[in-house]
Amino acid sequence: xxxxxxxxxxxxxxRGLSSVVAAPTATNPQCGSLRRGFRCAGLRLxxxxxxxxxxxxxxxxxxxxxHYQARSAEQDTAASASxxxxxxxxxxxxxxxxxSGEQDEEYETEEQLQARILTAALEFVPLHGWSMExxxxxAESLGLSSASTGMFEKGSGDLVLHFIAQxxxxxxxxxxxxxxxxQLGQAEPKKTxxxxxxxxxxxxxxxxxxxxxxxxxMSLLLxxxxxxxxxxxxxxxxxxxxxxxGDRSTDMNWYTKRAALTGIYNTTELVMIxxxxxDYQDTWAFLDNRIQDVVNMATTAKQVQSxxxxxxxxxxxxxxxxxxxxGLNQRR
Amino acid sequence: MVHRMLRVDHAGxxxxxxxxxxxxxxxxxxxxxxxxxxxxxxxxxxxEKFNEIxxxxxxxxxxxxxxxxxAGFVLGAxxxxxxxxxxxxxxxxxxxxxxEHYNSQIRTLMEKDPERYTELLQVIKxxxxxxxxxxxxxxxxxxxNVPGYxxxxxxxxxxxxxxxxxxxxx
Numbered sequence: 001x002x003x004x005x006x007x008x009x010x011x012x013x014x015r016g017l018s019s020v021v022a023a024p025t026a027t028n029p030q031c032g033s034l035r036r037g038f039r040c041a042g043l044r045l046x047x048x049x050x051x052x053x054x055x056x057x058x059x060x061x062x063x064x065x066x067h068y069q070a071r072s073a074e075q076d077t078a079a080s081a082s083x084x085x086x087x088x089x090x091x092x093x094x095x096x097x098x099x100s101g102e103q104d105e106e107y108e109t110e111e112q113l114q115a116r117i118l119t120a121a122l123e124f125v126p127l128h129g130w131s132m133e134x135x136x137x138x139a140e141s142l143g144l145s146s147a148s149t150g151m152f153e154k155g156s157g158d159l160v161l162h163f164i165a166q167x168x169x170x171x172x173x174x175x176x177x178x179x180x181x182x183q184l185g186q187a188e189p190k191k192t193x194x195x196x197x198x199x200x201x202x203x204x205x206x207x208x209x210x211x212x213x214x215x216x217x218m219s220l221l222l223x224x225x226x227x228x229x230x231x232x233x234x235x236x237x238x239x240x241x242x243x244x245x246g247d248r249s250t251d252m253n254w255y256t257k258r259a260a261l262t263g264i265y266n267t268t269e270l271v272m273i274x275x276x277x278x279d280y281q282d283t284w285a286f287l288d289n290r291i292q293d294v295v296n297m298a299t300t301a302k303q304v305q306s307x308x309x310x311x312x313x314x315x316x317x318x319x320x321x322x323x324x325x326x327g328l329n330q331r332r
Numbered sequence: 333m334v335h336r337m338l339r340v341d342h343a344g345x346x347x348x349x350x351x352x353x354x355x356x357x358x359x360x361x362x363x364x365x366x367x368x369x370x371x372x373x374x375x376x377x378x379x380e381k382f383n384e385i386x387x388x389x390x391x392x393x394x395x396x397x398x399x400x401x402x403a404g405f406v407l408g409a410x411x412x413x414x415x416x417x418x419x420x421x422x423x424x425x426x427x428x429x430x431x432e433h434y435n436s437q438i439r440t441l442m443e444k445d446p447e448r449y450t451e452l453l454q455v456i457k458x459x460x461x462x463x464x465x466x467x468x469x470x471x472x473x474x475x476x477n478v479p480g481y482x483x484x485x486x487x488x489x490x491x492x493x494x495x496x497x498x499x500x501x502x
Contacts, residue, residue: 239390248387250342251397 114151117142118162125210130156130217157226160217164233167206171237174202175244193291195245200265201284203237204272208280214273238262260297264290334449335391336500337437341456342386343394343499344430345379347404351426354408355419364416364473371423371466378459385455394499403495407488418484420475425485427467429492434460 108116121138128134132155136146152158181187190198207214221230238258247257267290272283352372359365386393394400411422434456441449441456478484 239392243390250383250386250393252395254393255395 110151114158115162117144117148117151118159119166121159122163122210125159125213129213130160130220132156135159154225157220157223157229160220161226161229161233163210163217164221164230167203168233168237168240170206171199171203172240175199175240179244189246192245193295196241196261196264197287197291199241199245200261200268200287203241203265204269204283205280207269207272211273218269218273234262234265238265260294264294333440333444334452335389337440338382338386338389338391339394340433340496340499341437342379342382342391343397343400344433344496345375345382345459346397347400347495348375348426348430349379350401350404351408351422354405354410355412355422356408357405358409358412359416359419362416364419367469367473368419371469374462374466378462381455381459385452395502396499400495400499407491411484411488414478414484417474417476417478420470420473421478421481421484422488423470424467424475425488426492427463427470428485429489429496430463431460431467433492433496434463 117135117139119138120141121135123141124134124137128137132149132152135149135152135156135158139148140146154161178187182189210217220226235258238261241261242257247254249257264287268283268287271286272280275283277283349372352368352375355368356365356372359368385391407422408419412419414421438453438456438460441453446453475481
């Protein structure tokens, strides 16, 4: 598959500025769909060349949506709305020209292509489970060959990891938005325990559409070749939640807080997959109790520490009293 | 890369704090007490600054902090038990290591992107100057008169190098 991509890239480079116009026009979006689909699958690998092009910031978020059959309708509206003044001739590698005259953006990296396929594959998970069939169905729904599943070395683990990354990103957006609201004074800051509870609940609710197959996904994440990535996602998630909860500690609390939250999150996830109560009430009750446990533990730890300090003070006082009584404190 | 640098700097200031705490525990009431206290106060300010920087940049602190807590205190206390010269020799060794370390960080940052890291560079330069001052104070207070100065100094500096290496990663 990679060799195919490289071969196609070489071929495309030779064609250079040829006038092969492949952009879907408003009148003929279906023409040559198979060829375009094949070309889409054969995108060149992107590296620093992309930074040479003047970025078209208004369309950067939709770059890899353009030119593709699946998104032609969206693109038409996006293209007509965006700025047509971007100069195209500065990029000598442009083979395709968009109708709006926009900077050519169809150089999609392999990661972006993989991301698109996996996102499309998520629709088929309830049907096929977290498997290569789902990925193949996703690829086909985009007009790509189902052989493109060969791109995913970790197989269905890639699909689960992609979904998790997507959920984490969504949660971050929500938390950042809440943070902004508090900064702007439009919302009250929540207490830490409530904030944590809401963040974990929001995040776990994202699994509800896939809850039937989630045990399969969890077991996939435990496979040895998936563990590093799943741990990385988990630790980033915990760090982000604590950051937005207001944690700025720079000592061992950094570790204990994240470890505690990881425990809470994982156990709640396990309870959720076998919960059959309406709207998962039992799960949220379990979550509340676990958070309360951690809060209690922290309070107890503080109490133990202050008791310990008081005891030490008492002992020192007793020692000084003893020294006074026996006359050891006097200077002779 | 910057995260590693900040992590090890934070660990270094934390360790230096504990070393001075150990030295004060032994020599606090002697005539060198005030000098050690002054250097300790400066290290406390350094640590505060790094706490701020770490929180701003969301850097993970090193997991070995409890270890540096104990090791630093023990080093400070045991060097102070060798007398005032021992404490000063320990200060000289540690401050020399830290100065060298900050210098290499300054070089790295200047090579990479001086404009982006101006504030950090300024902080590190200021702290490096403070540490050099401590080093000179140590020498001025007869650090070299401790028996086995060469051995003590090199042993401590070797320990510092190992601590720096480990704290960057863990």
